[in-house]
Amino acid sequence: xxxxxxxxxxxxxxxxxxxxxxxxxxxxxxxxxxxxxxxxxxxxxxxxxxxxxxxxxxxxxxxxxxxxxxxxxxxxxxxxxxxxxxxxxxxxxxxxxxxxxxxxxxxxxxxxxxxxxxxxxxxxxxxxxxxxxxxxxxx
Numbered sequence: 404x405x406x407x408x409x410x411x412x413x414x415x416x417x418x419x420x421x422x423x424x425x426x427x428x429x430x431x432x433x434x435x436x437x438x439x440x441x442x443x444x445x446x447x448x449x450x451x452x453x454x455x456x457x458x459x460x461x462x463x464x465x466x467x468x469x470x471x472x473x474x475x476x477x478x479x480x481x482x483x484x485x486x487x488x489x490x491x492x493x494x495x496x497x498x499x500x501x502x503x504x505x506x507x508x509x510x511x512x513x514x515x516x517x518x519x520x521x522x523x524x525x526x527x528x529x530x531x532x533x534x535x536x537x538x539x540x541x542x
Contacts (some may be wrong), residue, residue, distance in 0.1 A: 405505045409439055409471065410446075410471060411450075411468060412447075414467055414471060415444055415463075418467065419463075421464060426444070427439040432458055432461055433458045434454060452496060455468070471485070
């Protein structure tokens, strides 16, 4: 019985070949025997999540394996976005929290006061990114 879940096996094989590994070596990283690796690649069996998590450490593009769409397409930044992100990451956490509040306000996602504040966008303390975003967005 062949499963062929939209070409997962073929894409898994392509990733293995891209990395220059044998079925045995690739399977070892994933914690399976070579015959299981072969069944994954032929579409006779689907890999489990622990196997996929293990081979991801090798640099396997799991989004590509599962969907056929490369993660690099989704995560690719323009030059302008790279510069903005680089500058953001270089800022102190307090300034990053301020930038997050500004972006939320501009995009219309900030509803009401920030946590720990009596005014929109004005905080009584320094939040990390997760706290700055938590509880201020409504779907």
